[in-house]
Amino acid sequence: MSSFLSDPVDSEAILADIRAVVEIESPSRHAAGVNRVLEAIQSQFASTGAVCKREKTTDTLGDILRVRCDPARGEGGILVLSHMDTVHPVGTLGGKLPFRRDGDRVYGPGIYDMKGGLMLAIAAFRRIAQAGRSTKLPITFLFTSDEELSSLASRNIIEREARGKQYVLVTEPARDGGKIVTARKGVGAFVIRTKGKPAHAGRDPGQGRNAITAIAEIVLAIEDMQDAARGITTNVGLITGGTARNTVAEECAIEVDLRFCDMTSASEMEAKIKALKSSRPGIATTVTGKITRPPFERERGVELIFAKAAAIAKEIGFALVTAPRVGGGSDGDFTVAMGIATLDGLGVDGDGAHTNYEHMLFSSIEPRTRLLQGLMERLE
Numbered sequence: 001m002s003s004f005l006s007d008p009v010d011s012e013a014i015l016a017d018i019r020a021v022v023e024i025e026s027p028s029r030h031a032a033g034v035n036r037v038l039e040a041i042q043s044q045f046a047s048t049g050a051v052c053k054r055e056k057t058t059d060t061l062g063d064i065l066r067v068r069c070d071p072a073r074g075e076g077g078i079l080v081l082s083h084m085d086t087v088h089p090v091g092t093l094g095g096k097l098p099f100r101r102d103g104d105r106v107y108g109p110g111i112y113d114m115k116g117g118l119m120l121a122i123a124a125f126r127r128i129a130q131a132g133r134s135t136k137l138p139i140t141f142l143f144t145s146d147e148e149l150s151s152l153a154s155r156n157i158i159e160r161e162a163r164g165k166q167y168v169l170v171t172e173p174a175r176d177g178g179k180i181v182t183a184r185k186g187v188g189a190f191v192i193r194t195k196g197k198p199a200h201a202g203r204d205p206g207q208g209r210n211a212i213t214a215i216a217e218i219v220l221a222i223e224d225m226q227d228a229a230r231g232i233t234t235n236v237g238l239i240t241g242g243t244a245r246n247t248v249a250e251e252c253a254i255e256v257d258l259r260f261c262d263m264t265s266a267s268e269m270e271a272k273i274k275a276l277k278s279s280r281p282g283i284a285t286t287v288t289g290k291i292t293r294p295p296f297e298r299e300r301g302v303e304l305i306f307a308k309a310a311a312i313a314k315e316i317g318f319a320l321v322t323a324p325r326v327g328g329g330s331d332g333d334f335t336v337a338m339g340i341a342t343l344d345g346l347g348v349d350g351d352g353a354h355t356n357y358e359h360m361l362f363s364s365i366e367p368r369t370r371l372l373q374g375l376m377e378r379l380e
C-alpha cells in the first residue's frame with residue numbers, strides 16, 4: 001500500500017493549523033493581515049528543506065509567497081496555487097462569523113474559500129517531507145494576496161511561476177459534495193458613468209439633466225443582456241450617484257459583472273457593454289473595464305489530470321466527480337489558458353463562500369489531504 005493511503009491523518013492537528021490562519025483576518029485590502037497569514041504559512045515550511053521567497057506586489061496589497069519545496073531539482077513540476085486573502089472585512093471574526101465548530105461544520109471567515117484548502121495542501125506536503133520521501137516531480141507553492149480582487153496585481157507572477165510547469169493544483173474549495181471543478185466561466189468587470197447637468201430640483205428642474213435617470217435605463221438594458229441558454233449572466237452590483245435629494249444629479253456610476261462560457265461570447269458582450277450610451281439629451285456616457293478572466297474550458301490536459309485524480313480518490317475510497325460549470329472565477333483560469341493541466345476545487349468541502357454562514361466540513365480534511373498528497377506523490 002502506498003504512503004498517502006497508509007499513514008494516519010491527524011485531522012484535529014490540521015484543523016488547529018487552519019484555525020490559526022482563519023483567526024488572522026485578511027481581507028484583500030488589508031495588507032498587514034494578509035502578510036500575517038503569509039508569515040504563519042511560511043513557518044509551516046520550517047525544517048522541510050523548502051526555500052521561501054517573499055515578493056512585494058503593490059503598496060496597498062499584501063505580499064506573495066513562493067515556496068520551492070525541492071530547490072535542487074530545478075524548474076518544472078507541480079505548481080500548487082492558493083490565495084491568502086478573503087472577502088470578509090476586519091471585525092467579521094469578532095462579529096457575524098466567529099470561528100466555531102458545530103458537529104461536522106466548522107465556521108469562520110475564509111475557512112472554506114480558501115484557508116482550509118490551503119492548509120490541506122501544506123499538510124499533504126509536510127507528510128511527504130516528514131516521512132523523508134520524495135515526489136516524482138518538484139513542487140512549488142504560490143500563495144497570492146489579491147485573488148478576491150480578480151488578481152490584477154498577482155496575475156503576472158502566477159503566469160511567470162506557472163510557465164514550464166506540467167501541472168497546477170488549485171486549492172479553491174470543493175463544490176457541493178466534494179466535486180472538482182474542470183470548467184468555469186470567464187469574468188468581465190466594467191464601470192459605466194453618466195454625466196448630466198446639475199440644477200435645483202425645486203426652482204429650475206428643467207435646467208438639469210439627471211444622470212441617475214439616465215443610468216436607470218442602462219441598468220435595465222444590462223439586465224436584458226442575460227442569456228441563460230448561452231450561460232451569459234450580467235449583474236449591476238454597485239451604484240453611486242447624486243449629491244442631495246433636492247439636486248438634479250450630475251453624476252452617476254454603476255459597476256457591472258459579466259460571466260460567460262467562451263471567448264466568442266466574451267468579445268460579443270464586451271462590445272455590447274462598451275457601446276452602451278444614454279439615449280437622453282445632454283447626458284455623456286463613458287464605459288471602462290474589460291474581460292478580467294478567460295473561461296476555464298475542459299480540455300485534454302484537464303481530462304488527463306482529472307482521470308489521475310479520480311483513480312487516486314478511488315483508492316482512498318471516494319468517487320471524484322466534476323462539478324458543472326460554475327460562475328466564480330479562479331486563478332486556475334490563467335493557467336488553463338496557458339495550456340497547463342490544471343485541477344481546481346481540491347480544497348475542503350463545505351458551503352457558503354463569501355457569506356456569514358461560510359463553513360467547511362471537518363470530515364473532508366482526511367480524504368482531501370490524502371488526495372492532495374496522492375497527486376503530489378504520483379504525478380509524473
Ligand SMILES: [Zn+2]
Nearest residue numbers: 113114147172
Ligand atoms: Zn477563493
